[in-house]
Amino acid sequence: MIKLVGVALIAAGFTLRVNTLLVVLAAGLATGFAAGFSLNDIMAMIGKYFSDNRAMTLPIVLMLPVVGLLERYGLKERAEVLIRRSNAATAGRVILLYTAVRQLSISLGVSIGGHAGAVRPLVAPMAEAAARRRGGDLSPASVVSIRAHAAAGENIGNFFGEDIFIAVGAILLMKGFFEAQGVNVSVWAMALWGIPTAFIAFAAMWWRCRLLDRRIEHAATIDQKPGGVH
Amino acid sequence: MEACYALAGLYLLVLAGRIAGESEHPRRWGSSLFWALLGVTLIGAKLLPPTLIGYLVVAMVALAASGQVRRGAINEASRDERLGHAKRLENRIFWPALLIPATAVLGTLVLGQLHFRDVWLVEPKQVTLIALSLGATLALTVALRTTGATVNIASREGSRLLQTLGWSLILPQMLAALGGIFAKAGVGEVVAGLVTQAVPTEVPWVAVVSYCGGMTLFTMVMGNAFAAFAVITGGIGLPFVVLLHGGNPAIMAAMGMLSGYCGTLLTPMAANFNLVPAMLLELDDKHAVIKAQAPLALVIFAANMILMMVLVYRF
Numbered sequence: 001m002i003k004l005v006g007v008a009l010i011a012a013g014f015t016l017r018v019n020t021l022l023v024v025l026a027a028g029l030a031t032g033f034a035a036g037f038s039l040n041d042i043m044a045m046i047g048k049y050f051s052d053n054r055a056m057t058l059p060i061v062l063m064l065p066v067v068g069l070l071e072r073y074g075l076k077e078r079a080e081v082l083i084r085r086s087n088a089a090t091a092g093r094v095i096l097l098y099t100a101v102r103q104l105s106i107s108l109g110v111s112i113g114g115h116a117g118a119v120r121p122l123v124a125p126m127a128e129a130a131a132r133r134r135g136g137d138l139s140p141a142s143v144v145s146i147r148a149h150a151a152a153g154e155n156i157g158n159f160f161g162e163d164i165f166i167a168v169g170a171i172l173l174m175k176g177f178f179e180a181q182g183v184n185v186s187v188w189a190m191a192l193w194g195i196p197t198a199f200i201a202f203a204a205m206w207w208r209c210r211l212l213d214r215r216i217e218h219a220a221t222i223d224q225k226p227g228g229v230h
Numbered sequence: 231m232e233a234c235y236a237l238a239g240l241y242l243l244v245l246a247g248r249i250a251g252e253s254e255h256p257r258r259w260g261s262s263l264f265w266a267l268l269g270v271t272l273i274g275a276k277l278l279p280p281t282l283i284g285y286l287v288v289a290m291v292a293l294a295a296s297g298q299v300r301r302g303a304i305n306e307a308s309r310d311e312r313l314g315h316a317k318r319l320e321n322r323i324f325w326p327a328l329l330i331p332a333t334a335v336l337g338t339l340v341l342g343q344l345h346f347r348d349v350w351l352v353e354p355k356q357v358t359l360i361a362l363s364l365g366a367t368l369a370l371t372v373a374l375r376t377t378g379a380t381v382n383i384a385s386r387e388g389s390r391l392l393q394t395l396g397w398s399l400i401l402p403q404m405l406a407a408l409g410g411i412f413a414k415a416g417v418g419e420v421v422a423g424l425v426t427q428a429v430p431t432e433v434p435w436v437a438v439v440s441y442c443g444g445m446t447l448f449t450m451v452m453g454n455a456f457a458a459f460a461v462i463t464g465g466i467g468l469p470f471v472v473l474l475h476g477g478n479p480a481i482m483a484a485m486g487m488l489s490g491y492c493g494t495l496l497t498p499m500a501a502n503f504n505l506v507p508a509m510l511l512e513l514d515d516k517h518a519v520i521k522a523q524a525p526l527a528l529v530i531f532a533a534n535m536i537l538m539m540v541l542v543y544r545f
Contacts, residue, residue: 003420006412019295021290021397021400035414045410047281049410050271050284050406053407054403057402058363059363060399061238061272062234065384066369069387070327071312072315073316073377074316074317082321105331109338111334115507117362119507121327145518147513174483174487183479185483190480190484193484194485196537197485200534201530204530207529
């Protein structure tokens with residue numbers, strides 16, 4: 001039970017909004033000590049796992065100069081121009097289309113997009129532009145909601161498409177786990193049974209995107225009424 | 231592969247140098263040191279002893295927690311300037327951006343296949359990252375030509391984005407390290423033990439509920455469904471759903487992992503998916519992405535669990 005001290009620290013630290021890095025480090029130290037490791041053992045573990053997971057940071061760092069440069073030269077602005085030409089575009093539809101592309105491509109084993117490479121420079125600005133074209137100025141709350149849904153679309157597409165492709169981490173990990181346990185399970189079967197939930201996830205995203213559009217439209221009609229909130 | 235990390239690390243060192251030279255930066259030495267240390271850990275991961283890297287990480291955390299890592303005075307291009315460029319370049323501005331996914335597609339199709347007997351040019355599991363690194367480099371080259379900008383401008387714009395992210399960039403790696411410590415300390419076994427004690431897993435559908443719930447909850451704690459999978463499947467899934475009740479292991483594993491992903495959508499522990507994007511999109515509320523995802527995660531979780539209940543004992 002004492003080993004759960006780290007979990008408790010994380011919960012407390014996140015609730016009290018202490019610097020997140022500090023909370024994580026404290027939780028790591030507390031858990032390590034509770035399990036009887038020495039300080040140097042814990043430092044070695046932190047160093048090892050920190051290094052093992054460099055791949056999490058790499059794409060963002062490498063993507064920064066090119067995304068920053070394109071932003072300076074009007075990538076977002078051009079994306080907005082294109083979106084304004086389309087009558088059918090709404091924030092929700094832009095995000096849903098991106099989710100579909102992301103989910104389909106990754107289910108075929110191709111990882112395109114990403115938060116740094118696509119959501120920030122393209123998807124979020126296009127969704128915002130589509131909403132502005134329809135409803136005029138957006139409230140700050142609507143902007144936050146649109147951007148957050150764009151990020152959600154990336155995650156949903158990524159997570160629930162990935163498990164259908166057999167040569168990726170998740171399926172290989174499951175296969176490895178079963179082999180170690182002496183259970184024979186085919187990778188194809190695991191990929192196949194990921195498909196129903198993939199459809200459910202996409203349907204759920206479709207529902208959220210429709211709701212997002214309705215909310216934006218609703219906020220816009222309140223704004224346009226005389227005496228409404230400006 | 232190491233070359234990609236060295237490239238990223240060198241770039242961070244260059245940025246650290248830039249920041250040290252910004253005389254109007256509010257905390258230039260602390261910020262510069264932070265990015266330099268991150269660069270060193272990227273380059274030196276295979277060269278330096280892990281204990282040393284551990285202490286370097288502690289130094290980075292100390293810098294971040296004491297408010298030394300700040301963004302400098304950033305001169306962003308005005309909207310008019312950007313609109314002017316957008317008008318001049320029209321759709322040409324998209325080519326570099328589209329090069330990145332195009333390289334990813336080609337890279338996956340070609341790089342992953344190149345091998346001489348058993349010697350692979352690129353290890354299959356690293357194809358995605360290598361294709362991405364190539365794509366980013368290629369896109370940068372083309373972007374410099376299209377826009378006519380200098381390397382200096384690209385490096386400055388990269389620095390602007392990097393400082394927008396700030397120290398939260400290393401959160402994912404930090405949380406992964408915590409997950410590793412949790413696993414080594416046996417936190418998973420404690421959680422799995424608690425679940426099996428508290429729940430009557432001898433009823434088939436209850437076993438499914440506790441397995442799916444366990445995957446989601448434990449993923450939220452660890453921030454990582456992969457770490458949860460071994461623990462919860464070993465502790466609940468395999469002994470109860472498969473061995474005791476005769477469930478289909480493929481269905482259980484596939485849908486169990488997806489229950490874990492629902493947990494990933496809900497937790498700040500999965501910083502690279504939830505918190506870093508909020509910073510990238512410049513949202514004041516760090517948890518805005520999680521809030522947008524919560525209804526999705528709950529609906530998908532419920533549907534996925536019901537599907538498993540219906541299917542796992544039938545096939």
